Amino acid sequence: MKQHISVLEDEVIRYLSPQPGKVYVDATCGSGGHAKRILEETGGRCFLIGIDKDKNAIKRAEENLRKFSGSFTIIEGGFEEIDSIIKMTKTETVDGILFDLGFSTEQISEKERGFSFLLEGPLDMRYSKKTYLTAEKIINHYSMQELAGIFKEYGELKNPYNIVKKIIEKRKKSPFKTTTEFADFISHFYRSPKKKIHPATLFFQSLRIAVNNEIENLKTGLQKGWEILNKNGRMIVLSFHSLEDRVVKNFFRSRENINILTKKPVIAQDLEIFINPLSRSAKMRAGEKK
Ligand SMILES: C[S@@+](CC[C@H](N)C(=O)[O-])C[C@H]1O[C@@H](n2cnc3c(N)ncnc32)[C@H](O)[C@@H]1O
The missing domain is CATH 3.40.50.150 (Vaccinia Virus protein VP39)
Structure with a gap:
């Protein structure tokens, strides 16, 4: 580690x-x-x-x-x-x-914690194992408004509705399971306005902020x-x-x-x-x- x-x-x-x-x-x-x-x-x-x-x-x-x-x-x-x-x-x-x-x-280099979009792990992101909410629960169960709200507020993304619609379509067929699966999905449908930043960066940041309040x-x-x-x-x-x-x-x-x-x-x-x-x-x- x-x-x-x-x-x-x-x-x-x-x-x-x-x-x-x-x-x-x-x-x-x-x-x-x-x-x-x-x-x-x-x-x-x-x-x-x-x-x-x-x-x-x-x-x-x-x-x-x-x-x-x-x-x-x-x-x-x-x-x-x-x-x-x-x-x-x-x-x-x-x-x-x-x-x-x-x-x-x-924490970010332990793949089981789910903080990194570069390492395959569960969509967890909790600092404490004593809390209930995980990134998996947010991505697979939150409504369109709730998800868009998280990406807007905590990732400062201007218009996340298109990508959120895609997330919801995909999870209906098969729920997201891993960090890399979610990051690859984001990279496929979303271009980061800043070229040097991986497209998944702000999505992971906002999920982590939401999971841990x-x-x-x-x-x-x-x-x-x-x-x-x-x-x-x-x-x-x-x-x-x-x-x-x-x-x-x-x-x-x-x-x-x-x-x-x-x-x-x-x-x-x-x-x-x-x-x-x-x-x-x-x-x-x-x-x-x-
Ligand atoms: C950047 S690291 C601290 C590194 C430390 N200052 C050092 O020099 O080794 C941040 C730590 O804060 C903990 N943390 C995050 N939110 C917390 C909270 N609300 N209460 C207590 N610890 C928290 C994380 O689990 C993590 O271990």
């Missing part, structure tokens, strides 16, 4: 500025790349609460952070419940929160996270597409008690993009609570 390389790691540390004796939440812990840097930065003298929906990611993170045993805990759950999750650790407020949104390299969860996570942040505490958010970044930008702009630390979003330098192409679309925003 390919290993995730943490995005904008130095920049995250610079803006979060971890200090000994303080408490930090890595709200999307993944395999623990950023979490490890936070702990290293303080020589293991801060306390880190990791959150992730993915049981497998948590196992990898626990292994990765082993040498800091006693300075961290990782809890399986969604950051949309960040307030109740931190209470489970007998903590009320924290000094910094990091959100590194979306999926990890491990990502936009609503992000709004809730930011809101609840802000409430549990101490004065002078910092919130850092890494987003990977314009919908997410818009939510973060609007959230920061609508706070009264914030110092926005990044007037423009921080993006990756050419060298990082060369080493880690995943960083190409990253935008980092940071705010400090007044």
